[in-house]
Amino acid sequence: MYRSKQRMTQHITAVIFDLDDTLIDWSGQEIHGxxxxxxxxxxxxxxxxxxxxxxxxxxxxxxxxxxxxxxxxxxxxxxxxxxxxxxxxxxxxxxxxxxxxxxxxxxxxxxxNWQPVPGVRPYSDAIPTLQTLRQQGYKLGLITNAMQPMWMRDVELETYGLLPYLDARVTSGDTGYMKPHPAIYERVLNLLAVEPTQAVFVGDRPENDIAGANAAGLTSVLISPPHLNYQLNGARPDYTIKRLSELLPILERLEIK
Ligand SMILES: [Mg+2]
The missing domain is CATH 1.10.150 (DNA polymerase; domain 1)
Known part of the structure; x- marks a missing residue:
C-alpha cells in the first residue's frame, strides 16, 4: 500500500484533517464506549x-x-x-x-439526535491554527471515519466553533469507504478541486490516517498528542507533530521547496 514519497512536490494549496483526536481532544471524555x-x-x-x-x-x-x-x-x-x-x-x-x-x-x-460527547473539546490551538491557515489562503477539509452522516458531526463542529473553517467535510458512513481506502481521500480532494500532491493530511491513527494519505499521494502528518500511543505498524508519516500549531512551520518549509 505504501509507495515512495520520491515525487515532485507541488505547491500545497489544501490541508485536510481527521476529526477525533486531531482537531478535537477526547482525553477528557466523560462517557466511554x-x-x-x-x-x-x-x-x-x-x-x-x-x-x-x-x-x-x-x-x-x-x-x-x-x-x-x-x-x-x-x-x-x-x-x-x-x-x-x-x-x-x-x-x-x-x-x-x-x-x-x-x-x-x-x-x-x-x-x-447526536450531540457532542461530554468532556470532548477542541484542542486549544485548533481554532487559531485553522484561522491562520485560512488567512494564508489554504483550502481546508475534513475526513472522519464515522458512521454518522456528516450533518450529525456538523452539530459537534458547530458547537466547537470549527464548522466555519472546514470547506469540505465527509464521513465514511456517507462515502461508503473508510480511511485508509484512497476513495475517501479522493472524494474530499475532488470537493476541494485539488490534486493529491497539493494536499497535506493530518491525522492521529497511523494505520488509517497516515497509511491512507500516503497511498492516496498526499503529504502525511501524524499528530501524536500526549494521551495517545499508537504504534506505527509500518505506516510512515512524512512529518510527526505533537500539537496542531506545529503544522504551520512545516507548511512554510513545504512552501520554500
Ligand atoms: Mg482520529
Missing amino acids: AAIGQRHLKQLYAYLMAQGEAVPAEEDFLDCFGEVLVRLWNQAKLTWAGVSLAQVITQTLQESGLDVAQMDMDTLLRVY
Whole structure:
C-alpha cells in the first residue's frame, strides 16, 4: 500500500484533517464506549414505543444494536468499506422484528439526535491554527471515519466553533469507504478541486490516517498528542507533530521547496 514519497512536490494549496483526536481532544471524555451511543439510542427506542411499534425490551434492543454495530464494522474493515448509522439502525430494527420498510430513516436519524460527547473539546490551538491557515489562503477539509452522516458531526463542529473553517467535510458512513481506502481521500480532494500532491493530511491513527494519505499521494502528518500511543505498524508519516500549531512551520518549509 505504501509507495515512495520520491515525487515532485507541488505547491500545497489544501490541508485536510481527521476529526477525533486531531482537531478535537477526547482525553477528557466523560462517557466511554457503548454508553456514548446509548444516550441517543434510548431516544430512538422511546420514539418507536410512542409510535406503537412492537419493540423488544429496551435492554435487548440496545444489545442488538451493539452486536450489529460490531458485526458490520468488522465486516467493513475487510475491504475498508464505510458503515452508515442508517445501515446499523436498519439492521437492528430488522433483527428486532420491526417493519423497517414503512419507517422514514431521516426521521429516525433526527430522533437519534447526536450531540457532542461530554468532556470532548477542541484542542486549544485548533481554532487559531485553522484561522491562520485560512488567512494564508489554504483550502481546508475534513475526513472522519464515522458512521454518522456528516450533518450529525456538523452539530459537534458547530458547537466547537470549527464548522466555519472546514470547506469540505465527509464521513465514511456517507462515502461508503473508510480511511485508509484512497476513495475517501479522493472524494474530499475532488470537493476541494485539488490534486493529491497539493494536499497535506493530518491525522492521529497511523494505520488509517497516515497509511491512507500516503497511498492516496498526499503529504502525511501524524499528530501524536500526549494521551495517545499508537504504534506505527509500518505506516510512515512524512512529518510527526505533537500539537496542531506545529503544522504551520512545516507548511512554510513545504512552501520554500
Ligand atoms: Mg482520529
